[in-house]
Amino acid sequence: MHVSWSELYWQRLTPLHAVLWPISILLELSFKLKRSTYRYGLLSPIRYPVPIIIVDSITVNSIDKSAFTVWLVNFLTSNGLRPAVISCSYPDSYQESPIEVTTSSDKTQVGDTASFLAFHCSKHHCPVWIGQDISTVGFDLLKAHPDRNVLICNNGLHDYRLFRDLEILVLDSDKYYFGNGFTLPAGPLRDNLTRLNLADAIVLNEKNRQSFEQVDNSKIYYVKTSSSEFINFFHTSDHFKKLTTSGQKLHAIASIKHAKRFFDQLAYLNITASKQSILNESQFTKRYIDSLNADIILIKEEDAVKCLSFIDDRFWILKESIVANTALQVTLLNKLREKFMxxxxxxxxxxxxxxxxxxxxxxxxxxxxxxxxxxxxxxxxxxxxxxxxxxxxxxxxxx
The missing domain is CATH 2.20.25.10 (N-terminal domain of TfIIb)
Structure with missing residues (x-):
């Protein structure tokens, strides 16, 4: 079983958790206090001239949030809108001024999430911008792209300076049980579960359909992942099912946070390959890939983006797409319709x-x-x- 140390830690209750629990309570109280200062008018939120949709997760290290953001960009574009994505810059980049992220951006400067979003959003001509201050990034984006009429913020759960026209919280399909139920640093939650009730919509994978005692279940909308298949990165018309793999050396690689789900999908697709879980993101290098001596490399899209500078026709990408139910689509359009009135x-x-x-x-x-x-x-x-x-x-x- 491929589980990171942090995930294993957050599933347990130990004496250390008892020590950290008071800090978690203080953190929850600080979030409530900050939220109240804007709710009761003590501070005024920043309003963008166009509607803004906040997409975030209640758990740390969300692996479903970015995929949902890509779906949202596609959905809005197909309905005639012109979205753009804003996000916080990579923590280690020390990038002060907002910048636009493209497929040629250095991922060590902009981060894996922004690179992944730029890779997919470029197909819809949707700009992606990052910056240290998320409350101002959108203004720079709109100056450069005045034709954009909807902003999607890929984070911002606790940034109440941003006035939110619509807030969507995504529950990871692998973390829907919320670990030990504690808020950071004692658990994997970024806020108390009751925070979910303040969102306009809660998105959960259909395979984890269930009710939650602390959550307004009428706000839960289910999505499902479409049938998965591998396609060649350079020859997208080539499908893995039609490939003759006899006598070839197959390697499946994944970052630790994607490994469990990815390798489970390989088993479901009845694909046998050597498996490598990568703990350090910096290991996604040409030198490491070449050291595997693999004829075929199986990889998730999120990890393939980290290899764009040296990717070749050995790479087969697991294609997945989200399918949202009609109720969620209607809710999104109704909310935006109110704004455009x-x-x-x-x-x-x-x-x-x-x-x-x-x-x-x-x-x-x-x-x-x-x-x-x-x-x-x-x-x-x-x-x-x-x-x-x-x-x-x-x-x-x-x-």
Whole structure:
């Protein structure tokens, strides 16, 4: 069983936990106090000019949060919105000013999570920015990309300076039992379980369907992981099922936090391979990979991103995607629809092509770009900012 020391520690109750428990209580109280200062108007939160969705987890080292963020970007884009992602910078990078993360960014400077998000979000032309102060990163992003009309914050559970239009908390499918039930440092929880009730939505993997005594179960929405398969990184049309592996040396590698689930999936897919759990992220190097003398390397997408600088056609990536139920999709669109009903928000939207201002036509339910002579529809309260969905204005139509 591939379990890290920290996970093993958080599943137990020892004398050390009894010593740390008072610190956990003080931490919970500090979170409540901080939350109250904004709730009762003692401090004013920072509001972005566009809706912001907070996506975070109640447990440490979440491995499902980033995958859900990728799904959310895809969902919003497919519904005509133009999302962007903001996140805290990597703790060891000492990056002071906000920067944009791309697929060519140095992962030692921006971190694995930001690299993973940039890798997937680039497919939807969705920018990803990081910075030390999450409350200001979005403003720099919007200056550089004024056509973005929804922000997704990949963390921010305790950053109450950020006014949140929608908060989604993701429960890891491997940690839904919350370990020993204690808050840090005595346990794996980042806050008391009652904190879940303040979220607009709680996302949980369908295979762990159950009720929680301390949680408003009406806020729980279930998602499932689509059928998994391996595809070649460079030849995405090649599928592992059709590959002849007889006589070839297969190695499956995974970082310690992904190892258990990844190796369980290999067993489910009836794939036999040598397995390596990597404790130190810095081990994902060309030298280490070459030392395996493997003909085929099986790896998760999250770990493959760490190998982009030297990845080759030996790499086969486990493709997974989240499928959310209809109820969650409707909830998301309804919440955003409420925000876009504010005409002040519609007034600040810009044309995705020329980045120029738009004219709001209430009766026609359209946003008009005078320069490009295009009309972007507003359907069910949601502005559809896609060129393919826009109406080209005829020469005789006045704006």
């Amino acid at each position: 504010d005409t002040k928000l519609l007034d600040i939207l810009v044309c995705p092509l020329c980045k120029g201002s738009l004219i709001y036509k209430k009766v026609e339910k359209e946003l008009i770009c005078k320069r490009d002579r295009m009309a972007f529809p507003i359907r069910d309260g949601i502005p559809i900012m896609l060129e393919d969905e826009a109406r080209l204005l005829p020469p005789e139509e006045e704006v």
